[in-house]
Amino acid sequence: ESVDTQQTAFLLRKAWTLYSVTPLYRFRRARLRNYALLLSASIAAEAQKGLAVEVGVEMGIKVALSSLAELRGSDLDQPALLVQLSSRPQASSRNSEGKLVWLGCFCSMFGDDLSENLPEGFTSLPLFLSHGAERYTSLVGSWFQKTFDCCFRRLAISPQNLSWMVAMWAGCELDKAASAVELIFSVPRLAQPLDISYAIHPEDAKALWDTVQKTPGEITQEEVDVFMDCLYAHFHRHFKIHLSAAKLVKVSTVVASAHCDGIVKILHSQYLPGVLMLLTELAISQIQ
């Protein structure tokens, strides 16, 4: 299950916006160069239409598509597909490489649930991560949707799923000094929106999870509920506020952080496959 850390280091410490993607139709790995040219032309065409704000930049966008064989769960998964948009180097610049302006990654980490029953001609890469300006995400997304007859949807993460994440990640083994486990709640129905931030020492959080989890390597809904109830009870004891009535919108641990709008940051290379596997699962359940 080990993923080559060098190849996948680009995934760490970046805020990724998540989407679920339905299977791609008639996608051929051998034609990546060709697709890159088509996508590049499509972006330039949109720029010519005057829809983009910085017309000059769009005309000089270089597209690169590549496969990342290391980024997948098992051999049943498709290798990840990386899309890189960089600005063409200025004539005066000595640097022959352009600057990276946008990054997109299609991947499948143990996504067998979706890939095993696919009809012929479909490629399953249900999780899409994007980093960079929204207008590029929209341009790239539209091209993929048009070319491969697929559908992109923002991946929303419910408070229930966020609870799973914080319980799972707070319980991870830590080798060095870790940052606090933080939960951010949004209180509904107030005139002024109120956010409550609840920070817990990572060792305390891990100690709590260790007393709750019965079988190492397995997590049940009951265990997550008990873990969260303990946190809520502790908070109520001190502040007389029922966090269970508020909406959990963001969780942050040393392993990763996740926001309910589908934005994640993965911080620890050791747990990268685990996090991607969970996100792939969420993407698949949003598709089905």
Place this chain on the structure above:
Amino acid sequence: HLATSLPLPSERNHLRPRIDLVVFMIDIKSKYSLKNVETSLAHVDASFFLGKVCFLVTGVGRVNACSIETNAICKLGKAYCSPVLFCELELEGIRVTTAQRLLRMLQICAGHIPGVSALSFVSLMRNSDDD
């Protein structure tokens, strides 16, 4: 009559009319509401669970704001032999339909519909998962 939790204050016992139906409202966005309902259930006389109690789950339209597992609520319904209704109060059509359903149930529980009693609800209780 609306109450945020049970038991009802005893001072007004003598002024209170007969209670025909108890609807426990659970907001799927708030785990607290489920806990509140669970503690309130302990204050309900056993005779009410013969068709005079139902659970109303609100907020189901917003799948992404879900804080409670639907399974947990269905288990609660099974444990107390009471129907579980799901609705979305933010949509007027569903709000109206749900109100009509509850009104119909109330008429039956109050004995206003000849030939049908609250006990019918218990025998009609079937979860679609059982099929």
